[in-house]
Amino acid sequence: MSAEAASLSLSRDAFGRLVLRDADGTTHPGVVPVRAFPISAPGEGVSLLGADGRERVWIERLSSLDDTPRVLIEEELAAREFVPQIREIRAVSSFFTPSTWHVATDRGETRFVLRGEESIRRLSRKVLLIADENGVHYLVRDVEALDPASRKLLDRFM
Numbered sequence: 001m002s003a004e005a006a007s008l009s010l011s012r013d014a015f016g017r018l019v020l021r022d023a024d025g026t027t028h029p030g031v032v033p034v035r036a037f038p039i040s041a042p043g044e045g046v047s048l049l050g051a052d053g054r055e056r057v058w059i060e061r062l063s064s065l066d067d068t069p070r071v072l073i074e075e076e077l078a079a080r081e082f083v084p085q086i087r088e089i090r091a092v093s094s095f096f097t098p099s100t101w102h103v104a105t106d107r108g109e110t111r112f113v114l115r116g117e118e119s120i121r122r123l124s125r126k127v128l129l130i131a132d133e134n135g136v137h138y139l140v141r142d143v144e145a146l147d148p149a150s151r152k153l154l155d156r157f158m
Contacts, residue, residue: 010069020056028056033073085139089150117157
């Protein structure tokens with residue numbers, strides 16, 4: 001079922017889980033939104049999966065939904081996804097790995113240990129995904145948008 005083809009009715013139950021009511025009135029408690037392309041197209045291609053793991057609704061674009069279901073889905077996705085975006089690289093302890101990085105992200109400042117250059121993955125010409133030693137992923141959405149000092153530090157590892 002496509003969300004554009006049917007009016008999407010979402011609410012939360014007493015336990016805070018999302019409940020989907022489909023066009024024929026059937027309720028599906030505990031639906032989970034999953035992005036098809038979380039980094040390259042976060043606002044497009046979202047599936048609502050039932051508790052059994054089967055797709056209940058496919059949403060082409062979140063922006064096409066009414067405010068209430070869109071906000072509920074975005075809240076649920078935000079609670080499940082944790083990929084801070086690096087805004088600035090403030091300092092690097094060493095140009096050899098492992099090294100400690102001090103960065104400013106969209107969720108505040110933090111420090112993490114980079115095990116090796118292989119922990120930096122280029123997803124496209126502009127987008128990088130950096131994994132720390134604990135498996136937390138940090139996103140650089142646009143390398144060219146970083147300040148010159150941050151780009152210079154990053155270039156040493158690329």
